[in-house]
Amino acid sequence: MAKEQIVVGLEIGTSKVAAVVGDVRPDQPIHILGVGLTPSRGVRKGEIVDLETAARCVRDALADAEVASDVDIRTVYLGIAGGHIGSFPSRGSVLIPEDRGEVTYEDIQQVQEDARKVQLPHDHCFIHSVLQQYYVDGQDEVLNPLGFQGSKLEADFQIVHGSQKRINNSIRCVQELGVQVTQPVFNAVAAAQVVLNADQKNAGAVMIDMGGGTSDYIAYNNGAVKACGSVAIGGDHITNDISIGLRLPMARAEWLKVQEGGVLTVGEPAAGRVVLKPEAGFAGCAVERKLLNTIISCRVRETLELIKRELEAEKALRYLGGGVLLTGGCSLLEGIDELAGEVFGVPVRLTHAHAVSGPASAFENPQLSAAIGLIKYAQATQPESSKKQIGKFFGRLFGR
């Protein structure tokens, strides 16, 4: 039953607002109908600081997406990011009554709720409970315990939580435009849907989405989410560093970063200088490429090392057969894969959304990984009438 369904993923990012309209059919790659991409104002470090301005940008993005896809947008899946997002593991357990002796759907529901009985930081709310694995009577690596014989069902979840206030801000921003938010989704979780394939998830992989305001990361071990989180440092910080370090206005610093910047400080990419032509309000200057790259690489290295520390704390870096995958706007910096390779000690690849169909320009842009991922997430969590069980299962997987 290939019922066509339109899903819209909306990411209110720091550098851009992306609205992606996709056609979702079960068991088929999602088809992108249209993309609305506008520069974002009023968002810093992944959080909305100016509601009015941000709302205007969101409206523009949604309008562009509507025009591009010829669809009226009523509901969206909203991507959430920000330094306030955290995650920790939690185990839930439920006892199976002896007379029944086997695991039922209700047990699975219950174990998830049990896992949620944890103390969240003040003012935080649940975003996801991401299933890692089930245990039935101590037997681990159980993917689907339905029908298992046993007396005790346990499950490891990764609880993803975030600041209630900030999430509400984002939701309100969208609602003011007359659009409903179906569900807030953590950006990294969403992006991982389209950036990592099953093999990589099984082998163990880390995906880092370095965007304008935040760097979101998610680590898979043995096919399950081992750790995820968000660091409130992104391309904006790089631009700010350049602006302060080279005494340039932000716009020029941004241009410099995008057009000429990289993270390599030795060799040919770091040679020479960039001449900025004078224009209104700016007298022009010459910038040593090596200096520019030093500033950038300093910041990028620090950010990556911070992420590495967070992952190590969760013991998520042990089995990384799939290596590290970089996406997001910052992944376009020349040489960043080398730098990340140095930091993490494993091969690093630059990547973007896969397993989608549609205009290549839409999904090959690493900035859109999260927005497209939202659609994939929606597909994965949508309850399907004909495949209800599996749909529910996936739903449980993501803690719906």
Next chain:
Amino acid sequence: MIELTRTHDVNSAWNVKVLGIGGAGSHAADRLTKDAVAGAEILVANTDFRALSACVTQERIVLGQRLTRGLGTGGDPDLGRSAAQESMGQVMARLQGASLVILLVGLGGGTGSGAAPCIAEAARQMGAHVAVFATLPFSFEGRRRSEQARDGLDALRRHANLVVCFENDRMAAVADPASGIEDAFESVDSLLAQAVRAVTTMTAQKNVMHSGLDEIAATVAEHRATALFGYGVAAGEERARAALARAFSNPLFESEGALASATRLWVFVSGGSDLRWSEVQLLMQELTERISSEVRVFFGAAVDPELAGSVSVTLLAGIPDSADAGARSAVRSSRVEAIAYSNTMEPFAISETAAAASLQQVSHDREHAAEPLGTHAEHEQHVEDPALEVPLNPSEHAPEPLASLGAEFREMDPFPLEEQVSAPQRSVPIPPYEAAKERRESAAQSVKRVEPTVEPVFPEPIADKTEINPSRTVAADKEADRREVAETHAEAESHTPPEVAPLSAVAKRAKDTVQEQMRFESPNRGGRFEKTDPTIVDGEDLDVPTFMRQHLPLE
């Protein structure tokens, strides 16, 4: 912006005559004639009649016709001198009315080495400025010629305002080794011609900086210094930098090593009316990065309509002659010498008012030592097109302190002449110009009051770049002090938005501010992140730039 009107009536008397003396000199003069240098009358003088008649230049003077019977001096300077004295009346008659006399001479032989100093002296007495462009013989020509050349050079230095030396040995590098000898000499001639064009342009009608001659002379030269001359011209994109690169790669400008021992550097930039100030700034920035921080840089610029679309850069670097024993102390003593000397040397009367006025000017400008160039973008600057090698003997003349609108120029100079302070002596103003000077002084005065103080534009050369000259002169010390003053000015004003802060200055300032202002959760996080919560990790505010928190030494 205050519009400055140039008073042209004064310049009507300005008259340049170029005289090529001797064989080499006539060849060089012929080069000029062929190139049709505007604004100057070209003459040649020789003892050798045949050589003279072979000249392209029409205006010819035979020297010592009775003495040598038109056969030349045979390489004897004494003969040359006598010949010149015999024909002095004729020479002076032809040079009459010139305000600037440029002598082209090849030293080492008879006519050049013997006659030129006499003619220079006479021209000086006539009341003209005298600039001499001399070539020194190849070393293979033998010691005798070298000695005669040196003697002639010394004699010339005593009389001329400006003596520019081109060593033939060095100039051999100018010519392509595969080219024929005629081509080689021709390229030498064209260099001389370029140099002459420089002087004529610099002192030409449309420029007001007549005193530039003395200024270059005194300030670029050290006692018996040699100089590096580089010339580059380029058009199109990034022409300023390309021209600078070409000037640097000019064979006469030698290697970086030689440049490293330069103590002074004169930069002339000229372009068409489309020459942009930002290009000039960029160029100067790049230039000062290439040279030692102890080098004193003097800057001249002008608009030459014929150069529309291109930019030409001329460099002239003064290098103390290493052959001179104790060159440094010699410099010091020579400067002292200069003060004493010029007092006695002056054959002209100096009007007291002019002297007093310029003295005032000197002290006034001292205060404004660090005026930026940026504010003067609209004014035409003065160009010296080719740089002149100016191994000048400063004993000839103290520099004429900022008396003209060149004063406006001098303000812009972030490295003002030290001589202004220590040598309040007058140089030799040509009487007709005094009035003009005073007029310009008052104009310049009013200009100065309007200027806002902005950071000096020229970057300090990289601080840790230690060049090969460890010894510092009194001059360099004072200059360093002055620079520090300028720096503190700059730092005090660093909150005004600096449009173009040169890199090294920025880095330096960044380092300084890091030490002072490094506070966690400080307001200095960068306005970008003001409305958000600081991201504190391990006690550090990550919104503060990483390179600042890690105290990275930014070069």
